[in-house]
Amino acid sequence: MTGPSPQSPTVLISGCSSGIGRAAALRMAARSWRVLAGVRTAQAAAELAAASPNITPIMLDVTSPADLVAATELVTRLTAGRGLDALVNNAGICTAGPLELVPLEAWRTQLEVNVLGVVALTQAMLPLLRQAGARLATAGGSPATARIINISSISGRAALPMLGPYAASKFALGAITHALRQEVAPHHIRVCLLEPGSFDTAIWNKSTAAADALAAAADPAARAAYQPLITAVKTKIAHAAATARPLEPLIDHIERCLTAPRPPARIVVGTSSRITALAWSILPTAWTDWAIARQLR
Ligand SMILES: NC(=O)c1ccc[n+]([C@@H]2O[C@H](COP(=O)([O-])OP(=O)(O)OC[C@H]3O[C@@H](n4cnc5c(N)ncnc54)[C@H](OP(=O)(O)O)[C@@H]3O)[C@@H](O)[C@H]2O)c1
Numbered sequence: 001m002t003g004p005s006p007q008s009p010t011v012l013i014s015g016c017s018s019g020i021g022r023a024a025a026l027r028m029a030a031r032s033w034r035v036l037a038g039v040r041t042a043q044a045a046a047e048l049a050a051a052s053p054n055i056t057p058i059m060l061d062v063t064s065p066a067d068l069v070a071a072t073e074l075v076t077r078l079t080a081g082r083g084l085d086a087l088v089n090n091a092g093i094c095t096a097g098p099l100e101l102v103p104l105e106a107w108r109t110q111l112e113v114n115v116l117g118v119v120a121l122t123q124a125m126l127p128l129l130r131q132a133g134a135r136l137a138t139a140g141g142s143p144a145t146a147r148i149i150n151i152s153s154i155s156g157r158a159a160l161p162m163l164g165p166y167a168a169s170k171f172a173l174g175a176i177t178h179a180l181r182q183e184v185a186p187h188h189i190r191v192c193l194l195e196p197g198s199f200d201t202a203i204w205n206k207s208t209a210a211a212d213a214l215a216a217a218a219d220p221a222a223r224a225a226y227q228p229l230i231t232a233v234k235t236k237i238a239h240a241a242a243t244a245r246p247l248e249p250l251i252d253h254i255e256r257c258l259t260a261p262r263p264p265a266r267i268v269v270g271t272s273s274r275i276t277a278l279a280w281s282i283l284p285t286a287w288t289d290w291a292i293a294r295q296l297r
Contacts, residue, residue, distance in 0.1 A: 003053045004034035010079050010132075011147075011258060012036040012071075014062055014121060015091030017044035019201030020151060023247045024088060024254045029054035031255065036075060038062070038091060062091050062117030072124045083131030086147040086258050089118040094207035095165040096237075098226045101218040107165050114169035118150060119176065126184070133188030142261050146189045149257045150177045154197045154273040158280045160292060162211070162233040170195075181265055192257040193266045196250050197273035204241035208234065232296040245270065 004010075011028055015021040016037035025037045029052035037048050038060035045057035058074055061067045075084055095102060095110040133146040155163055156170030174193060181191035198204075215223055215230060223230075250269050257263040268277045280288055 004032065006080075008032055008034045008054070009085040010034040010036060010075075010082070011086040011088060012038065012058070012075060012084060012125060013088040013090055014038040014060060014117075016048060016057070017041065019203060020196075020199065020247060020250060020254075021088070021090040022048070023251050024090065025055055026051060027251050027255055028258065031259075033085075033258075034078075036078065038071070060091075060121075062121050063112050065120075068120055068124050071121075072128075075125065075128060079128060079132075081131075083133070083135055084125055084128035084146070085132045085136070086149070087122065087125050087129060088149045088151070088254065088258075089121060090151045091117060092151065092169075092203075094163075094203055094210075095214075096162050096207050096211040096233075097165070097214045097218075098162055098229065099164050100222055101226060102165055102214055103217075106214060107168075110165040110169050111172070114166075115172045115176070118173060122148060122180070129184075129189050130187045133184075137188040143190075143259065144188065144261070147258055147263070148180070148184070148189060148191045149254060150191070150193050152177070152193050152195045154195055154268065154270070154276055156193075156195055157268070157273075157277040158288070160233070161229060161296070166207075190263055191265070192263050194250070194253060194257065195266065195268045195273065195277070197268075197270035197276075198240045198244040199247050199250050199269075200241075200244040201247070204237060204244065208237060208241075229296070236296065 011033055013021050013025050016025045017039050025035045025048060029035045035055045037055050037057050039045050039057050040061050048055045048057045058071050059067060060071045092114045095106050129146045136144050136146060150173055152173045153170045155167040156174045159167035177191055177193040184191060253267055253269055268274045
Protein backbone atom coordinates (compact mmCIF):
# COMPACT_ATOMS: atom_id res chain seq x y z
CA MET A 1 0.00 0.00 0.00
CA THR A 2 1.35 3.43 -0.92
CA GLY A 3 0.44 6.70 0.78
CA PRO A 4 -0.67 9.95 -0.81
CA SER A 5 1.63 11.75 -3.25
CA PRO A 6 3.22 15.05 -2.13
CA GLN A 7 0.91 16.80 -4.62
CA SER A 8 -2.28 15.28 -3.14
CA PRO A 9 -4.69 17.83 -1.68
CA THR A 10 -4.97 17.57 2.12
CA VAL A 11 -8.15 17.76 4.19
CA LEU A 12 -8.46 17.78 7.97
CA ILE A 13 -11.78 16.35 9.19
CA SER A 14 -12.76 16.47 12.87
CA GLY A 15 -14.78 13.67 14.50
CA CYS A 16 -13.79 10.74 12.27
CA SER A 17 -14.35 7.84 14.68
CA SER A 18 -17.85 7.18 13.33
CA GLY A 19 -20.72 8.43 11.20
CA ILE A 20 -20.36 11.31 8.76
CA GLY A 21 -16.72 12.09 9.60
CA ARG A 22 -15.60 8.51 9.13
CA ALA A 23 -17.52 8.11 5.85
CA ALA A 24 -16.16 11.43 4.53
CA ALA A 25 -12.60 10.40 5.48
CA LEU A 26 -12.93 7.08 3.65
CA ARG A 27 -14.48 8.77 0.58
CA MET A 28 -11.78 11.42 0.22
CA ALA A 29 -9.02 8.86 0.87
CA ALA A 30 -10.51 6.78 -1.96
CA ARG A 31 -10.27 9.92 -4.15
CA SER A 32 -6.52 10.01 -3.42
CA TRP A 33 -6.70 12.96 -1.03
CA ARG A 34 -4.47 12.94 2.03
CA VAL A 35 -6.93 12.80 4.91
CA LEU A 36 -5.95 13.97 8.38
CA ALA A 37 -8.63 12.34 10.49
CA GLY A 38 -9.41 13.78 13.92
CA VAL A 39 -10.14 11.10 16.54
CA ARG A 40 -10.15 10.84 20.33
CA THR A 41 -9.11 7.24 20.98
CA ALA A 42 -6.21 5.00 20.01
CA GLN A 43 -8.70 2.39 18.80
CA ALA A 44 -10.38 4.80 16.36
CA ALA A 45 -6.93 5.91 15.17
CA ALA A 46 -5.82 2.31 14.54
CA GLU A 47 -9.02 1.44 12.66
CA LEU A 48 -8.74 4.45 10.34
CA ALA A 49 -5.02 3.99 9.74
CA ALA A 50 -5.71 0.37 8.75
CA ALA A 51 -8.55 1.41 6.42
CA SER A 52 -6.42 3.43 3.99
CA PRO A 53 -2.78 4.49 3.55
CA ASN A 54 -4.14 7.94 2.63
CA ILE A 55 -5.54 8.46 6.13
CA THR A 56 -3.38 9.84 8.94
CA PRO A 57 -5.24 9.85 12.27
CA ILE A 58 -4.70 12.85 14.54
CA MET A 59 -5.64 12.94 18.21
CA LEU A 60 -8.04 15.86 18.33
CA ASP A 61 -10.57 16.73 20.98
CA VAL A 62 -11.80 20.11 19.71
CA THR A 63 -12.30 21.33 23.28
CA SER A 64 -8.69 20.57 24.31
CA PRO A 65 -6.22 23.48 23.91
CA ALA A 66 -3.32 21.01 24.15
CA ASP A 67 -4.78 18.86 21.34
CA LEU A 68 -5.29 21.96 19.19
CA VAL A 69 -1.67 23.03 19.63
CA ALA A 70 -0.34 19.53 18.90
CA ALA A 71 -2.66 19.12 15.88
CA THR A 72 -1.56 22.47 14.44
CA GLU A 73 2.10 21.50 14.76
CA LEU A 74 1.45 18.13 13.14
CA VAL A 75 -0.63 19.52 10.26
CA THR A 76 2.01 22.21 9.63
CA ARG A 77 4.70 19.52 9.45
CA LEU A 78 2.68 17.11 7.31
CA THR A 79 1.66 19.76 4.78
CA ALA A 80 5.27 20.96 4.50
CA GLY A 81 4.89 24.52 3.21
CA ARG A 82 1.88 23.76 0.96
CA GLY A 83 -0.75 24.68 3.53
CA LEU A 84 -4.03 22.91 4.26
CA ASP A 85 -6.38 22.58 1.27
CA ALA A 86 -9.53 21.97 3.29
CA LEU A 87 -11.01 21.73 6.78
CA VAL A 88 -14.26 19.90 7.55
CA ASN A 89 -15.68 20.90 10.94
CA ASN A 90 -17.74 17.79 11.58
CA ALA A 91 -17.25 16.80 15.24
CA GLY A 92 -20.43 17.30 17.20
CA ILE A 93 -22.71 16.11 19.97
CA CYS A 94 -26.46 16.44 20.47
CA THR A 95 -27.72 17.40 23.93
CA ALA A 96 -31.49 17.05 24.24
CA GLY A 97 -34.01 17.94 26.93
CA PRO A 98 -36.39 20.69 28.01
CA LEU A 99 -34.48 23.88 28.93
CA GLU A 100 -35.47 23.53 32.61
CA LEU A 101 -34.10 19.97 32.92
CA VAL A 102 -30.73 20.45 31.18
CA PRO A 103 -28.10 21.56 33.71
CA LEU A 104 -26.01 24.59 32.74
CA GLU A 105 -22.93 22.39 32.60
CA ALA A 106 -24.53 20.27 29.87
CA TRP A 107 -25.50 23.46 27.97
CA ARG A 108 -21.88 24.62 28.25
CA THR A 109 -20.54 21.30 26.95
CA GLN A 110 -22.95 21.41 23.99
CA LEU A 111 -21.81 24.89 23.00
CA GLU A 112 -18.16 24.15 23.82
CA VAL A 113 -18.03 21.24 21.35
CA ASN A 114 -20.36 22.36 18.54
CA VAL A 115 -19.62 26.10 18.55
CA LEU A 116 -16.36 27.03 20.29
CA GLY A 117 -14.74 23.78 19.12
CA VAL A 118 -15.39 24.84 15.53
CA VAL A 119 -14.14 28.37 16.21
CA ALA A 120 -10.97 27.10 17.92
CA LEU A 121 -10.09 24.56 15.23
CA THR A 122 -10.81 27.04 12.46
CA GLN A 123 -8.67 29.72 14.15
CA ALA A 124 -5.83 27.21 14.49
CA MET A 125 -6.01 26.13 10.84
CA LEU A 126 -6.69 29.47 9.11
CA PRO A 127 -3.02 30.40 8.60
CA LEU A 128 -2.50 27.05 6.84
CA LEU A 129 -5.75 27.45 4.85
CA ARG A 130 -4.70 30.95 3.73
CA GLN A 131 -1.34 29.52 2.67
CA ALA A 132 -3.07 26.85 0.55
CA GLY A 133 -5.54 29.43 -0.81
CA ALA A 134 -2.69 31.62 -2.05
CA ARG A 135 -0.96 28.62 -3.64
CA LEU A 136 -4.13 27.35 -5.34
CA ALA A 137 -5.05 30.81 -6.66
CA THR A 138 -1.69 31.19 -8.41
CA ALA A 139 -1.37 27.57 -9.60
CA GLY A 140 -4.05 28.00 -12.28
CA GLY A 141 -5.68 24.61 -11.56
CA SER A 142 -9.13 23.71 -10.28
CA PRO A 143 -10.31 24.23 -7.63
CA ALA A 144 -8.51 27.54 -7.19
CA THR A 145 -9.55 28.03 -3.59
CA ALA A 146 -9.07 26.35 -0.21
CA ARG A 147 -12.22 25.13 1.56
CA ILE A 148 -13.91 25.17 4.96
CA ILE A 149 -17.01 22.98 5.34
CA ASN A 150 -19.08 23.34 8.47
CA ILE A 151 -21.52 20.52 9.24
CA SER A 152 -24.59 22.13 10.72
CA SER A 153 -28.10 20.60 10.73
CA ILE A 154 -31.69 21.32 9.84
CA SER A 155 -31.80 22.12 13.59
CA GLY A 156 -29.86 25.24 12.58
CA ARG A 157 -33.01 26.39 10.75
CA ALA A 158 -35.82 24.98 12.90
CA ALA A 159 -35.68 24.46 16.68
CA LEU A 160 -37.90 21.65 17.93
CA PRO A 161 -38.94 21.29 21.59
CA MET A 162 -36.31 19.38 23.62
CA LEU A 163 -33.65 20.16 21.03
CA GLY A 164 -32.95 23.68 22.33
CA PRO A 165 -29.29 23.05 23.27
CA TYR A 166 -28.46 21.36 19.95
CA ALA A 167 -30.43 23.87 17.87
CA ALA A 168 -28.76 26.77 19.71
CA SER A 169 -25.37 25.36 18.73
CA LYS A 170 -26.33 24.92 15.09
CA PHE A 171 -28.05 28.34 14.78
CA ALA A 172 -24.82 29.84 16.18
CA LEU A 173 -22.75 27.80 13.74
CA GLY A 174 -24.83 29.20 10.87
CA ALA A 175 -24.18 32.79 11.96
CA ILE A 176 -20.47 32.15 12.45
CA THR A 177 -20.22 30.49 9.04
CA HIS A 178 -21.92 33.37 7.22
CA ALA A 179 -19.59 35.95 8.77
CA LEU A 180 -16.53 33.78 8.16
CA ARG A 181 -17.43 33.18 4.50
CA GLN A 182 -17.25 36.90 3.81
CA GLU A 183 -14.11 37.43 5.90
CA VAL A 184 -12.00 34.79 4.14
CA ALA A 185 -13.26 35.15 0.56
CA PRO A 186 -10.42 37.63 -0.26
CA HIS A 187 -7.94 34.97 0.94
CA HIS A 188 -9.07 32.43 -1.68
CA ILE A 189 -10.98 30.31 0.83
CA ARG A 190 -14.58 29.23 0.17
CA VAL A 191 -16.83 28.32 3.09
CA CYS A 192 -19.78 25.90 2.81
CA LEU A 193 -22.50 25.26 5.36
CA LEU A 194 -24.14 21.83 5.13
CA GLU A 195 -27.51 21.46 6.85
CA PRO A 196 -28.51 17.77 6.83
CA GLY A 197 -31.77 16.22 8.01
CA SER A 198 -31.72 12.72 9.54
CA PHE A 199 -28.90 10.43 8.47
CA ASP A 200 -28.07 7.01 9.78
CA THR A 201 -25.33 7.45 12.40
CA ALA A 202 -24.70 6.74 16.08
CA ILE A 203 -25.69 10.30 17.08
CA TRP A 204 -29.33 9.31 17.64
CA ASN A 205 -28.60 6.57 20.18
CA LYS A 206 -25.91 8.67 21.87
CA SER A 207 -28.22 11.68 22.30
CA THR A 208 -31.18 9.58 23.49
CA ALA A 209 -29.00 7.88 26.11
CA ALA A 210 -27.63 11.27 27.23
CA ALA A 211 -31.16 12.75 27.38
CA ASP A 212 -32.38 9.80 29.47
CA ALA A 213 -29.51 10.32 31.92
CA LEU A 214 -30.24 14.06 32.21
CA ALA A 215 -33.97 13.41 32.76
CA ALA A 216 -33.24 10.73 35.37
CA ALA A 217 -31.04 13.15 37.30
CA ALA A 218 -33.60 15.98 37.19
CA ASP A 219 -35.87 17.04 40.02
CA PRO A 220 -38.79 14.51 40.00
CA ALA A 221 -41.51 17.19 40.06
CA ALA A 222 -39.95 19.06 37.15
CA ARG A 223 -39.45 15.80 35.27
CA ALA A 224 -43.11 14.88 35.79
CA ALA A 225 -44.17 18.25 34.39
CA TYR A 226 -42.36 17.52 31.12
CA GLN A 227 -42.98 13.76 30.93
CA PRO A 228 -45.68 13.91 28.20
CA LEU A 229 -43.39 16.07 26.04
CA ILE A 230 -40.37 13.84 26.71
CA THR A 231 -42.33 10.73 25.74
CA ALA A 232 -43.71 12.33 22.55
CA VAL A 233 -40.32 13.68 21.42
CA LYS A 234 -38.57 10.37 22.19
CA THR A 235 -41.12 8.62 19.97
CA LYS A 236 -40.41 11.14 17.18
CA ILE A 237 -36.65 10.75 17.58
CA ALA A 238 -36.97 6.94 17.50
CA HIS A 239 -38.97 7.30 14.27
CA ALA A 240 -36.42 9.71 12.79
CA ALA A 241 -33.59 7.32 13.72
CA ALA A 242 -35.43 4.32 12.26
CA THR A 243 -36.10 6.15 8.98
CA ALA A 244 -32.74 7.96 8.80
CA ARG A 245 -31.23 7.81 5.33
CA PRO A 246 -27.93 6.19 4.36
CA LEU A 247 -24.97 8.54 4.37
CA GLU A 248 -23.95 8.34 0.69
CA PRO A 249 -25.92 11.37 -0.64
CA LEU A 250 -24.60 13.51 2.21
CA ILE A 251 -21.03 12.39 1.58
CA ASP A 252 -21.58 13.24 -2.12
CA HIS A 253 -22.36 16.81 -1.02
CA ILE A 254 -19.23 16.96 1.14
CA GLU A 255 -17.12 15.75 -1.79
CA ARG A 256 -18.77 18.33 -4.06
CA CYS A 257 -18.04 21.11 -1.56
CA LEU A 258 -14.41 20.00 -1.46
CA THR A 259 -13.87 19.63 -5.20
CA ALA A 260 -16.32 21.79 -7.21
CA PRO A 261 -14.82 24.99 -8.66
CA ARG A 262 -17.71 27.04 -7.18
CA PRO A 263 -19.42 25.11 -4.38
CA PRO A 264 -22.70 26.45 -2.96
CA ALA A 265 -22.44 28.56 0.20
CA ARG A 266 -25.22 26.61 1.90
CA ILE A 267 -26.91 23.27 1.22
CA VAL A 268 -29.94 21.91 3.05
CA VAL A 269 -29.59 18.14 2.54
CA GLY A 270 -32.78 16.10 2.09
CA THR A 271 -36.19 16.89 0.62
CA SER A 272 -38.10 16.99 3.92
CA SER A 273 -35.39 19.24 5.38
CA ARG A 274 -35.74 21.64 2.45
CA ILE A 275 -39.50 21.78 3.05
CA THR A 276 -38.90 22.40 6.78
CA ALA A 277 -36.39 25.18 6.06
CA LEU A 278 -38.79 26.84 3.61
CA ALA A 279 -41.77 26.53 6.00
CA TRP A 280 -39.80 28.08 8.88
CA SER A 281 -38.62 30.95 6.72
CA ILE A 282 -42.04 31.93 5.32
CA LEU A 283 -44.79 30.76 7.70
CA PRO A 284 -45.96 32.69 10.77
CA THR A 285 -44.46 31.28 13.98
CA ALA A 286 -47.91 30.40 15.33
CA TRP A 287 -48.41 28.10 12.32
CA THR A 288 -45.12 26.21 12.72
CA ASP A 289 -45.76 25.90 16.49
CA TRP A 290 -49.21 24.48 15.72
CA ALA A 291 -47.84 22.01 13.16
CA ILE A 292 -45.15 20.75 15.56
CA ALA A 293 -47.58 20.45 18.49
CA ARG A 294 -49.90 18.44 16.22
CA GLN A 295 -47.07 16.08 15.24
CA LEU A 296 -46.21 15.54 18.90
CA ARG A 297 -49.77 14.67 19.93
N1 LIG B 1 -26.60 12.06 11.73
C1 LIG B 1 -27.46 13.04 11.45
O1 LIG B 1 -28.64 12.80 11.16
C2 LIG B 1 -26.98 14.46 11.47
C3 LIG B 1 -27.86 15.44 10.99
C4 LIG B 1 -27.46 16.76 10.99
C5 LIG B 1 -26.20 17.11 11.44
N2 LIG B 1 -25.35 16.16 11.90
C6 LIG B 1 -24.03 16.60 12.37
O2 LIG B 1 -23.03 15.80 11.80
C7 LIG B 1 -21.87 15.80 12.63
C8 LIG B 1 -21.39 14.37 12.82
O3 LIG B 1 -22.37 13.64 13.51
P1 LIG B 1 -22.70 12.10 13.21
O4 LIG B 1 -24.14 12.03 12.89
O5 LIG B 1 -21.73 11.53 12.27
O6 LIG B 1 -22.57 11.51 14.68
P2 LIG B 1 -21.47 10.54 15.36
O7 LIG B 1 -21.38 9.27 14.61
O8 LIG B 1 -21.87 10.51 16.79
O9 LIG B 1 -20.09 11.33 15.17
C9 LIG B 1 -19.73 12.41 15.98
C10 LIG B 1 -18.23 12.52 15.94
O10 LIG B 1 -17.85 13.68 16.68
C11 LIG B 1 -16.81 13.29 17.60
N3 LIG B 1 -16.74 14.16 18.76
C12 LIG B 1 -17.64 14.34 19.75
N4 LIG B 1 -17.17 15.21 20.65
C13 LIG B 1 -15.95 15.60 20.21
C14 LIG B 1 -14.95 16.49 20.68
N5 LIG B 1 -15.08 17.16 21.84
N6 LIG B 1 -13.82 16.66 19.96
C15 LIG B 1 -13.64 15.98 18.80
N7 LIG B 1 -14.52 15.10 18.30
C16 LIG B 1 -15.66 14.93 18.99
C17 LIG B 1 -17.14 11.86 17.96
O11 LIG B 1 -15.96 11.25 18.50
P3 LIG B 1 -16.02 10.17 19.70
O12 LIG B 1 -16.40 8.86 19.06
O13 LIG B 1 -14.63 10.18 20.24
O14 LIG B 1 -17.05 10.64 20.68
C18 LIG B 1 -17.53 11.32 16.59
O15 LIG B 1 -16.39 10.99 15.85
C19 LIG B 1 -22.29 16.50 13.92
O16 LIG B 1 -21.83 17.84 13.89
C20 LIG B 1 -23.81 16.48 13.86
O17 LIG B 1 -24.40 17.55 14.57
C21 LIG B 1 -25.72 14.83 11.94
